[in-house]
Amino acid sequence: MAKLSVNINKIATLRNSRGGDVPNLLKVAADVQKFGAEGVTIHPRPDERHIRYQDARDLVPVVYTEYNIEGNPVTKFIDLVLETKPTQVTLVPDADDAITSNAGWDTIKHKTFLQEVIKEFQRNGIRTSIFVDPVLAMIEGAKETGADRIELYTEAFAHEYGLGNHDGIKPYIASAELANKLGLGINAGHDLSLDNIKFFKQNIPGLLEVSIGHALIAESLYLGLENVVNMYLQKLK
Template sequence: MTKLSVNINKLATLRNSRGGNVPDLLKSAKDIEAFGANGITIHPRPDERHIRYQDARDLKHVVTTEFNIEGNPIPKFIDLVLEVKPTQVTLVPDAEDAITSNAGWDTKRHKDFLKDVIATFKSNGIRTSIFVDPDNQMVEGAAATGTDRIELYTESYAKAFSEGNQKGIDPFVEAAKTATSVGLGINAGHDLNLDNITFFKANIPDLLEVSIGHALICESIYLGLENVVNMYLHRLK
């Protein structure tokens, strides 16, 4: 079964909008795990507009499944990850003012930088993953950095699928095959939802984990959080 890691950034956004502690992020994380999710993902950004750096520290003592911290490896982020020591760190090349992640790494151009950062994390017992587009050259470049896994950036697949174009899966199938051939584990995320996850899962060999936040929280407004978590788990079997 492909693991489901729930990104709780949007719950933090909702909490921050009122300045209090509703919804309670720590309780939400515990509940999501109790509902069956296999992990919790957060993506703190420098302006802390949703997940705060202190949230990462607090969640470390709450999450009992896999804890995944995503972000651009600027010095402040690196220090946080080394302090918290999550199960996995996912490196994302987003600008500080980005609304959301919008591209994978150029693993050829940034090879040396990624290699150094990844070595630091792995020496501290933290599994590493890097965000990449479905491009065989970028996947091969990822292998040269020493990372354990890649996370396929799935926005283009989700857009094509929503337009009725199932061929949008093809680059991801090829990228996944390349990843397996060079010894990389495969994660995926961005714009995956209840409508498109089944087809993606069925076509991507050796898919280890998906990280889903925005769609899952939006779907939960109508269907309920516990119900939606279990709907994803059913589709990922």
């Protein structure tokens, strides 16, 4: 069974929209774990427009499952990760003004930089994952960086699946097969939903973890958070 890590960025966005503390981010993090999620994901950005850096610190004693912090490894982000020491750090090459992540790393072009960052995190006992497109050369490049895992960027799959094109899974299968061969763990995320998660999980060999936020929170508006978390867990079996 692949693990479900719930990305709670959207909860922070809703909270920030009113300037108070409703909904309470820490309570939601505690609740999703109580409901069965095996991890909590956050993705702080430099402008702190949803998750704030202080949130990352405040979540440390609350997250008793897997704590995954995503982000672009600029100095401020690296310092935050080394301070909070999450279970996993996922490196994402998003620009400061990106609405959401929209591309994986060029692991060949940025090999030396990624190697240096990853070594520092691993020296501190933090598992490392690299956000990548389903391109075989980028998977091979990820292995060269020394990363523990890759996170497959699944927007293209989700788009094609929504159009009824199940062949959109093929690059992901090939990437997963190569990652397994190279000894890289496999995570996945972006636009995965209740509609497509079962098909994705059934076709990706060795899938360890999915990180889901936007769809899960949106679905919870209609179906309830506890119910939706458990619906994902059933589909990931």
